[in-house]
Amino acid sequence: MDKQGIIEASRERREGERIFYTSCPANGCWDSACILRCHLKEGKLIAVEPDDSVNKNDSREDCGWENIWKGNVQMRPCAMGHSWKKELYAETRLLHPMKRVGKKGPGNGYFVQISWEEALDTIAEKMIEIKGKYGPYGIFHSQYPSFEKNGFPLAPWWEAGFGAWGEHSCSGHAAGEMFHLGVDMPKCARGVADNLPGFEASDIFNSKLFIMWGMDPVVAWFGPTSYYMQLAHEYGCKTIVIDPRYTQSAEILADQWIPIRPGTDLAMMLAVAQVLYEEDLIDHEFVDEWVEKDGFEEWRAYVMGEGEDGIKKTPEWAAPITAVPAETIREFARLYGTEKPVHLQYFYSCAKRHLGDYSAAAAMLLQAMTGNVACAGGCESGACLPTPGRVPAPRADFGRNPGDYTVPVLFNNNCLTEILASQKDYWEGRMSEDEFRHRIGSPTNDSPLPNIQMIIFENNYANNHSNVNRRFQGMADTEFNWGFQWHVNQPTAELCDIILPAPVWQLEGMDEYMYGHQRFVSGPNGMRNYFTFCARGCDFPGEVRSKEWVWTEIAKRLGDEVVEGYNPRMKDVPVEKWVDAQEAIYKEAFEKWADNETVMAYLGYEKRPTWEEFNANPVVRTEIDVPYYPFKNVMERGDSPFLTPSGKVEFVSNFVKNNDMTETRWRGQYEAMPVWSPSYVEGDISTASNDGFYNPKVKDYPLSLVTPVSIYRQHSSNDNNPFMREDVYRHGVWISGVDAQARGIKDGDVCRVYSDRGEAILTAYVTNRCMPGTAAIHHGGWYQTNGETSEMNAFGQDMRGTPNIFLDDGHLPHILGALIIAGLINVEKVADGDAEGYGSEAERGGMRGASVAIGTRDALAKKDGARDAAATA
Structure with a gap:
């Protein structure tokens, strides 16, 4: 042809x-x-x-x-x-409402198909029942209750549900940002504060040195910022990667890779600070104007060995701790102190560890010492996310009123597992109120306390936090759970009494996205x-329906006031016309927006676009004149961006010094400045650092586990997608050649991976991209079990390999806040004969349901009869 x-x-x-x-x-x-x-x-x-x-x-x-x-x-x-x-x-796509028969949890019960009417009636009845028995704080909605709000759509009018302080992604940086820089990320995200610490992608071109500390943007940061980082490297920006793994970013972007022992980043930072102080590589102009003097001197004394411990934090002191040669640390410090501006991005992977908030804070202080924390080409080194918007977008009006109910903040966003594990002891009198508040991060001693007996799941929420065994036990122990799921074998479905088929938002229907983002994204x-x-x-395929239709139908069952508040303009729209009605409201919003001549002129439209023209090219863009850098808006108007008690960067936090931290929402002890050995730790740092090399558990679990994200999954989305699993990605445990040889493990061997929290079966990826003493399992693998319970595994051995099953989630006596993503494990080869019984990775859970049987009532009745007959025989 x-x-x-x-x-x-x-x-x-x-x-x-x-x-x-x-x-x-x-x-x-x-x-x-x-x-x-x-x-x-x-x-x-x-x-x-x-x-x-x-x-x-x-x-x-x-x-x-x-x-x-x-x-x-x-x-x-x-x-x-x-x-x-x-x-x-997908073959596993959930297409109908389903009801569980039997107990919740992997290996328990099975699902049968039911009608939408039965599903909605049952859900509404159970919501009313549980609110009546346990009050408004008995219902928890999983749609990210972070940023001191709750995603429960009906909360303002039905007066139930509660929110949380903190969040997931930036949780390891939150303490450092708040205590030392005065940045409250949730307030920035909600628009309450405007000291925005983020940067726009093109500002990276202003940097002379780019330090990726625990950061792998080629894999882990999708979108334009990663692309701009690659362009900046081509543009001539020198790049250093500090990471225990030789990542794709190290391979593609780095001029130098510095491998470091996981969890020892603070030691290296203290040594860098020591060189900066000793060789006077400090931006005195910035420090004089923006840094609180007394705290700066107190941290200098600590770093230089003039403090109580008398230890000078030199590169020679840090080298045996970090496994980074002293000469490397010293030359890195000199380069860092003489190049400017420097974009030092200390990423989530390092901060979300036990005591990781100290190293996160130290990264920010290093940037302040060198004047890189608030300048073009610099980086705040914390969340680095919020920036001002540039394009006015339409806003659809569905007629919702704000309601009278203020959702209360009851706990720390990463303590749900702790609530579920301890709430029964508290409510039945076996735990004191003070203990319960400390465990869950109750924001004040007067805050209401939860008794969660219904969880509403909007996603694979159960799978994606640490201590999965404990988490699943608590979730299975509630009275009634329901939620939306994409796949019948999704782990979170195992914890539901009713599962509803969820639309794939961006491709089916016209629902809002997460966090209430409308279709104008x-x-x-x-x-x-x-x-x-x-x-x-x-x-919509099968019986999949709009989530907003579902919530509207539930609202009707809860009362006229609820549905009038939630969706007055669409409450009477039949399901077959639902998407048309949503589109009409979006069209209305567009036309109002297009009638604004000021907006049209700003965006460069020569004439008012029609709805049809807009849909043919629905991307509206304006040019970036000067890219936003951290705190640019505040500094340009002459105000301090540092909302600390002193109004400056505080190397020693006045808030921490002047408060009993155990009586704040953080509910634990915390040093006022980043130190290697906190005073509340008895002996050495090992007592508190549950994921570090100096913990006594290392004797039994000698490998430090890191859990990086993967280019093949977005959290746990796409773990069931054959495009992302078959022939392109092998989910396994990364282990160095040195550690593998000591265990008799070869690449591809079936291995038992375990900690004191749980165990899984995974194949080994033997690679020298991972430094000795370290292991890696990519985040997002689905928890699917063999159903054989044991003392360690409440629901059976994990056959698919979620790293969260290995991770400890305890913090105290240290403050609460961070979502822990690192831990200690061991790896042992499964005997060759035994390994054959586990089958291939796909057969161990790649595309099949773990323990649920899906079918009609008649088919399942026959199955029950056969089961009973077999049992009798």
């Missing part, structure tokens, strides 16, 4: 297709709202293409440096964005110079 024939054949295949634009909703792509150009034919998604809204029919690399500086680049999806088709049409944080309208796409 000649060239023209190929073109004609392609045109014929595309005849009758419809193109729509949308954006991935997967939480975790913090700085990205990637644009997906989707092709639909005969009701089926046939292709997903990258963004073509700028630099049409050409690659973004050819758009020129000037346009790149201005943010005029394509917002291309990653491999996962292109793989959503397999989520839509703005680029969050790293590139906030655009938004895209996520149009209606595929029809």
Whole structure:
């Protein structure tokens, strides 16, 4: 076939297709709202293409440096964005409401199909029953209750539910940001505070040195910021990666890779500070203006060995702790102190450990010492996320009123497992109120206390936190749970009494995304110079229905006041017209927005676009003039961005010094400045650091486990996607050649991986990309068990390999707050004969349900009869 024939054949295949634009909703792509150009034919998604809204029919690399500086680049999806088709049409897709028969938990019970009417009636009845028995704090909604709010959609009118302080991703940095810089990330996220510590992607071009400390943006930071980091390296920015693994970012971007022993980052930072002090590599102009003097001198005395411990924190002191040579630390410190500006990004992987908030704080203090914490090309080194928006987007009005109920904040966002494990002891009088409040991070001694007996799941929430065994036990022990799930074998489904089939938001229907983001999706944080309208796409398969329809139907069952508050404009819309009615309200919002001549002029529209024209090219973008750098808005107006008691960067926190931290929401002890050995630890640091090399547990669990994210999963989304699992990714335990040889393990061997919290079966990936003494298992693997319970495994051995099963979630006596993502494990080879019984990785849980049996009532009745007959025989 000649060239023209190929073109004609392609045109014929595309005849009758419809193109729509949308954006991935997967939480975790913090700085990205990637644009997906989707092709639909005969009701089926046939292709997903990258963004073509700028630099049409050409690659973004050819758009020129000037346009790149201005943010005029394509917002291309990653491999996962292109793989959503397999989520839509997966064999395991949940297509009908289902009810559990038997007890909750893996290995218990099974599901039968029920009608929507039965599902909704049962859910509403149980909600009323549980609120009546346990009060408004007996119902917990899992849609990220962080930032001191709750995602429970009906809370303002039904007056139930509660929120949490803190959040997941930046939780390891929160204490350092708040105590030393006066940055309250939740307030920034809610728009209550405007001392925004983030940066826009193109500001990276202003940096002369880029330090990725525990950061792997090529894999872990999807979207334009990662792309800009790669361009900056090509542009000449020197790049250093500090990480126990030789990551893809180290391979692609680094001029130098410095391997470091996990959990020892603070020791290296203290040694860097010692060199900066000793060789006077300090930005005195910045320090004089913006740093509180007494605390600066107190930390200097500690670092220089003039404090109580009398130990000078030299590179020679840090070298045996960190496994980084003293000469390397010293030369790194000199380079860091003489280059400016420096973008030092200390990432979540290091901060979300036991005592990781000290090292997170130290990273911010290093940036303050060198004047890099608030300048073009610099980095605050904490959350680094919030930046001001640049593009006014439409806002659809569904007529909701605010309601009279203020959702109370009852606990720390990462202490749900602790609530579920200890609430029964408290309410039945076996635990004191003070102990319960300390365990859960109760914000005040007057805050109401929860007694959770219903969990509403919006996602795979049960799977994605530490101490999975304990977490699942607590969730299975509640009276009634329900939620939305994509797949029948999703781990969280095991904890539900009713599961509802969930739409894939960006491709089916027109529901809001997570956190109440409407279909006008703005680029969050790293590139906030655009938004895209996520149009209606595929029809719902099977009996899948809009989540907002579900909530409206439940609201009707809870009372007229509830449904009038939640969805007055759509309460009477029949289900078959639901998406049309949603689209009409979005069209109304667009037309009101397009009638604003000021907005149209600002965005460069020569004439008012029609709804049809807008849908054909629904990406609205403006140029970045000067990229945002940390605190730029506040500093330019002459105010202090550091909302500490002194109004400056506090190397010694006045808040900590002047408060009994055990009586604050943090509920534990904390040093006023980053120190290697906290005073509340008896003996050495090992007593409190449950995931460190100096913990006595190392005798039994000698490998330090890190749990990096994967390019093949977004949290746990896509772990069931064959595009992402089959032939492209092997989920296993990374182990160094040295550690593997000592255990007689070869690459590909089936291994038992275990800690004092749980165990799993995984294949070994033997690699010298992982330094000795360290292991790695990628985050997001699904928890699916063999059903054989034991003292260690309440629901059986994990056959698929979630790293969260190994991780301890205890903090006290240290403060609460961080979501722990590191731990201590051991790895042993499964005997060859025994390994055959485990089968392949896919057979151990790749694409099958763990313990649920799905079918009709009649089929399951026959199965029950056969089971009973077998038992009798």
